[in-house]
Amino acid sequence: MAPRFFVGGNFKMNGTQTFLRNLIDNLNAGQLDENAEVVIAPPALYLDQCRKQARKEIGVAAQNAFNASSGAYTGEISPEQLKDLGIEWVILGHSERREIFKESDEFVAAKVAFALKSGIKVIACIGEKLNERESGQTFEVVTRQLQAIAKEINDWTNVVIAYEPVWAIGTGKVATPQQAQEVHEYIRKWLRENVSEATAEQTRIIYGGSVNASNAAELAKQKDVDGFLVGGASLKPEFVNIVNARI
Ligand SMILES: O=C(CO)COP(=O)(O)O
16 A cells, blocks of 8 residues: 655744744645645744644644653753653754754664654654765765664654755755655665565655645655655645645
8 A cells, every 4th residue: 555645844943823823724724635644843842832723633743852751951852742742743864953953874863763762753854965966976875864774773664754855955946856756766675675675665755855836746746755844835825735736
């Protein structure tokens, strides 16, 4: 069975109480494809507000979580605390965390393993930078990032892999459907050869980077594109159209 289409909205460090209330009112009122799993990721401060307001079919994700349940980790939040608020998901390894906050492959992998062990599902982000693509290292980079995670976990059931080429994030320069398909196909093959056939078949591999209502349908037609992780456009009414890209 084909895995369920998945659309995440990564709000990044955007929004206020009022802005998010309006955004979620719009989502709650929207006709969302019942075959799509929708997960929104507001800033940590607003997780509680958004979880309480969003329809229960809409999942809520944190944008990060540390690999300890509690303790002296100023500024961090834990998977246990997410569970306490009824939050089901966390985004880990986003390129902005890797780049700006210097998160290593190993640190990301440790956080993925800890979140899963704590009962939080993970959207694990991977992807190459522009210079890496231009020098033909795309597969090498995603392999390295996947390998780090595979070293720490065996069971990928609660993992969604987000392929987000860094050059496409927030740039308006979306990967072509062929470019996305090529890397998604590679990731699935890697899972088949390095984890298992079942994991390769069942794991959602979603695309992120300048997805909008105009390009989503073509991307969604690709065989190995199982959904999206949307940044900028998830803050706009067009997010509903992206959720409905397959209908
Ligand atoms: O980083 C992203 C989602 O995590 C993509 O951001 P944009 O959709 O704004 O390019």
